[in-house]
Amino acid sequence: MAATKDPRPCSIADALALVGEKYSLLVLREVCLGNGRFDQLVRNIGAPRDVLAARLRRLVEAGILTKRVYSERPQRFEYRATQAGLELEPVLTTLREWGDRHLRKGTDLPMVVEHSCGSPLVTRVTCEACGGVVRHEDLTARPQAPGWTLTGPATA
Amino acid sequence: MAATKDPRPCSIADALALVGEKYSLLVLREVCLGNGRFDQLVRNIGAPRDVLAARLRRLVEAGILTKRVYSERPQRFEYRATQAGLELEPVLTTLREWGDRHLRKGTDLPMVVEHSCGSPLVTRVTCEACGGVVRHEDLTARPQAPGWTLTGPATA
């Protein structure tokens, strides 16, 4: 009598439940750029103030951002990325590169990120174990959750 | 008299406009796993059928998926990732690793991905130019869009 409705258990889905709402990743983008004040976020992201306030609460609660006082009297706050937040930066980097390549065809880029080595950042995702570039064909997914196979729920 | 409302021009925002809606990246997850049929997507993702149909239309239109007939009479379709779609896989990989680490603390993972080298995939993002690991502190963002600085719109 199990609800035949539960989706596949998955860390991607869980992560997206936290940062997949509209504007959340853009908040992280601005915070990573060092723009952590409320009004800055409103201007640079273009989100409604109430939605932004909700996102910020959620991200702080999830341990992705912290809210820090940078001035008592007038009390002023600043949001900063935690370690967990910074570890999401590769998601932003990958999305930016993808957008640059596929949506702007590599020209008229609105923002260039430079690596400390001096060149514009182009990233490569490698396997930590063997050092090789990771391609789709080299990956094999192994579901571990009980009741689930690669293709879907076990008919059980 | 420019609308003081335009957000920062940004490829991340543009990319998210395409794949940032609820379920879109989960569709890509399933398609990358080889599960490209409509009913499979419904079951494995848990999305309402009409929302899923809308997402699929949009992703096909954006050139991220293709719709392929795998059986005439009974006509049956299958969605597959295009090259552009496959290039979004690193986003999924990063999100999965982040979720595994921060949401499940590395235990009871619902899905393990194995690299062709034989070990469970753990990725590293490196700079293509110098080969070094990319860290937040090593990045410098340079806005190129006219009217925009790192911190926000130029007062013009």
Place this chain on the structure above:
DNA sequence: TATGGTGAGTCCAGTTTTCCAACTCACCGG
């Protein structure tokens, strides 16, 4: 030929979210 099942959607009523502008509240600078 009737019965049931699959695949791929569409339709609909009801609930949530989102959007946007306006408003608050505290403080500061002149």
Place this chain on the structure above:
DNA sequence: CCGGTGAGTTGGAAAACTGGACTCACCATA
């Protein structure tokens, strides 16, 4: 005192999402 800034909250209208039920075409089998 007046205007401005920072950080939100409030209140509706508009859009998106939700969970079924429904369609339509095509087998399979009995």
